[in-house]
Each structure stands twice: as C-alpha cells, then as structure tokens.
Amino acid sequence: MTKKTSVLSGKSAKPLVERAMNLIFLICGLASVIxxxxxxxxxxxxxGAIIAETGVLRFLLGRIWNPGSSxxxxxxxxxxxxxxxxxxxxxxxxVGVLIAVFLAKxxxxxxxxxxxxxxDLLAGIPSVIYGLLGALLIVPMIFRLQKxxxxxxxxxxxxxxxxxxxxxxxxxxxxxxxxxxxxPKQYEEAALALGSTRLQCIFKVTIPxxxxxxxxxxxxxxGRAIGEAMAVMMVSGNAAIMPELLRPVRLLTxxxxxxxxxxxxxxxxxxxxxxxxxxxxxxxxxxxxxxxxKKGGAHDE
Numbered sequence: 001m002t003k004k005t006s007v008l009s010g011k012s013a014k015p016l017v018e019r020a021m022n023l024i025f026l027i028c029g030l031a032s033v034i035x036x037x038x039x040x041x042x043x044x045x046x047x048g049a050i051i052a053e054t055g056v057l058r059f060l061l062g063r064i065w066n067p068g069s070s071x072x073x074x075x076x077x078x079x080x081x082x083x084x085x086x087x088x089x090x091x092x093x094x095v096g097v098l099i100a101v102f103l104a105k106x107x108x109x110x111x112x113x114x115x116x117x118x119x120d121l122l123a124g125i126p127s128v129i130y131g132l133l134g135a136l137l138i139v140p141m142i143f144r145l146q147k148x149x150x151x152x153x154x155x156x157x158x159x160x161x162x163x164x165x166x167x168x169x170x171x172x173x174x175x176x177x178x179x180x181x182x183x184p185k186q187y188e189e190a191a192l193a194l195g196s197t198r199l200q201c202i203f204k205v206t207i208p209x210x211x212x213x214x215x216x217x218x219x220x221x222x223g224r225a226i227g228e229a230m231a232v233m234m235v236s237g238n239a240a241i242m243p244e245l246l247r248p249v250r251l252l253t254x255x256x257x258x259x260x261x262x263x264x265x266x267x268x269x270x271x272x273x274x275x276x277x278x279x280x281x282x283x284x285x286x287x288x289x290x291x292x293x294k295k296g297g298a299h300d301e
Contacts, residue, residue, distance in 0.1 A: 040279070047276030050269035059273060065240035065250075067259070067267040074274060076242050080249035081281070084157060084236075085226045088164035093218055095165075096172030097207070103173070104180040105202055116177075123170035131234030134163040139235055146246050155237030157249045163231050168221035175220060179213020180206060219289040226282060229253035252278045 051059050054072055062073015103112045135155075143153045183206050191201040207214070229251075237248020238258060250258075256271050263271055 043272070043276045043279050047269070047272035047274070050266060050273040051276070053266075054270075054273075059270075060277070063242065065255075067263070067270065070266060072266070072270040072273070074252070074255075074277065076240050077250050077252045077255055077274070078277070080157060080160075080236075080243040081226060081252045081278075083243055084160045084164060084232065084249075084251060085222060087161045088168060088225045089218060089222050091161070092165045092168050092172055092221060093214075096169050096217065096221075097176050097214060099169075100173050100176035100180055101202055101207070104177045105198075105206065119170045119173050122166075123174065127167065127228060127231045128234075130163055130167055131231035134159060134166075134231060134235040138162050142246065149246055151246055155235050155248050156246050157236065157243050158245050159235040159237075160232045160249065160251065163235050164225045164228060167228060167231060168225050171224060172217040172221045175217030176210070176214045179210035179216070182213065183209045215289065219286065222285055222289065223282065226278075226285065227253060229257055233258065252281075 050072065054062075059072060059074060060078065061075050062071065063075050064071040064073045065076070099115075103115060107115070138159050139155055142156055142159055145158075146153050146156065187205050187209055188201050191205045192198075196204070232251050233254035236251060236254060238250045238254060239248035240250045240255070241247065243249045252274055255274050259267070260271060
C-alpha cells in the first residue's frame with residue numbers, strides 16, 4: 001500500500017508542477033504583451049498631441065527644426081536615421097557574413113576561438129566607449145575628406161555610418177556563425193560528392209541553407225543601428241539639416257537626449273513626437289524583416 005500511495009502521489013505531483021510552470025510562463029508572456037501595449041498607448045498619447053497640432057505632413061516633412069520659433073520639422077532627422085542605418089547594414093552584412101563563414105568553416109580551431117573571444121568583447125563594450133573612440137579616431141580621419149571638399153571639420157553622416165558598422169558587426173557575426181554551424185553536414189557532403197569545390201559548397205549550399213539565421217542577424221543589427229543614440233551623438237555633428245555624407249547630421253535617437261534637459265511645453269511634446277516616430281519606424285522595420293524571414297523559411301522548406 002505504501003509503494004502504491006507513493007507512486008500515485010508522484011504521478012499527481014508531476015501534473016501539478018507542470019501546471020504551475022505553464023502558469024508562470026503564461027504570466028511572463030502576458031506581462032511582455034501588456035508592457036508593449038502600455039508602451040504603445042503611452043507613446044501615442046504623449047507624442048500624438050504635437051503631431052495632431054502641427055499636422056502630420058508638416059511634422060514629418062518639415063525641413064526646419066527650431067523649437068524657439070515653434071518650427072518642428074523632422075524630415076532631416078528621419079532621412080539621416082534611415083540613411084545611416086541602411087548604409088551601415090549594407091556594409092556590415094556582407095562583411096559580417098564573410099567573417100562568420102571564415103570562423104565556422106575555414107579557420108583553424110585556436111584562431112577561431114581567439115577571434116570569437118574578441119568579437120564577444122566588442123559586443124559587450126558600452127556605446128559611449130564606441131562614441132569616444134569614434135570622436136578621437138574616425139572623425140579626425142574624415143577631416144581630410146572634408147577639407148578637400150571645402151567643408152568645415154567636424155562630425156558627419158559618414159562618421160555615424162562607420163561607427164554603426166563597427167557596433168553591429170559583432171551581432172551579425174555571432175548570429176550568422178551560429179546559423180552556419182547548424183546547417184546539416186549532409187548538405188555539404190552531398191555537394192562535395194557531386195564535384196563542388198569547398199568555396200562553391202559554402203556559397204551555393206551552406207549560406208543559402210542558413211539564410212533565415214543570417215536574416216535574423218540582420219534584424220538584430222538593424223534594430224541596434226536605428227536605436228543607437230550615444231555613439232552617433234558623439235560623432236555625427238548634431239546639426240538638424242538635410243543629410244550629406246560629409247556634413248554634420250542629427251539622427252532621431254540623438255535629438256531626444258540632446259534637448260531633453262531644457263525642453264518644456266511644445267518643445268517637450270515634439271521630442272515625444274520624435275520618440276513616437278522612432279517607435280513606429282522600429283516596429284515597421286521589425287515586421288517587414290520578420291515577414292522576409294518567414295518567406296525565406298517557407299521557401300527553404
């Protein structure tokens with residue numbers, strides 16, 4: 001009887017633990033969803049007022065940002081943010097994938113381990129350190145180009161792009177390498193058996209098979225690039241003018257911390273409006289890239 005009772009109690013305890021864990025996971029999931037909903041409502045309520053008062057087109061397409069004259073046009077900042085993010089991803093993605101291929105398929109074990117340690121270290125460096133190094137190293141390197149073009153020395157869109165490339169590379173490399181390592185070896189063995197060279201096998205079989213993971217790395221890198229504030233604020237020059245490669249620019253993320261301390265009234269509401277626009281941009285980019293990932297996964301299947 002004692003053995004039967006212990007067995008029955010053990011069987012009844014197991015579903016109880018599973019139910020408790022399921023409840024905990026459900027609560028955590030609901031907390032995440034509720035947090036996003038509250039954040040969205042708060043951003044719309046805080047930033048929607050200035051957009052409604054100024055007008056959507058005037059706020060989004062206006063070229064003049066002058067809080068003293070109640071001019072709140074953020075088109076230069078929108079274009080600067082989009083250009084910096086797009087250019088940084090276009091440069092970092094192929095470079096990151098090639099480095100990931102080298103680490104996963106071509107490099108000796110000890111060299112790969114040392115490079116991974118270095119890459120992990122890069123991923124953990126605070127953004128303010130990147131900004132400091134960019135202001136001390138990258139910005140002075142661009143002075144010659146600015147001097148040759150007859151422009152004043154200082155921060156620029158090019159400097160912001162370069163610092164973003166350096167910042168998002170570790171994420172793209174790590175995620176892409178993991179994706180490449182998860183490709184079944186049978187794929188590569190079959191390609192080699194059919195007469196493919198090592199490089200042909202990597203570029204025509206392994207990389208396409210790891211496409212969804214590489215796109216995931218691009219999603220994470222894009223999110224970090226468009227959401228970065230401190231580093232780009234230190235190298236971009238922070239001028240709210242239409243973007244040019246060698247001229248100073250101001251990104252959406254940099255506008256908020258620069259002016260927050262002394263803002264009030266409509267000015268403060270306009271900064272909330274910038275936050276709302278940035279929030280919407282990030283949501284749109286994530287949705288679009290996730291749709292690309294789903295289509296890529298369905299195609300692979």
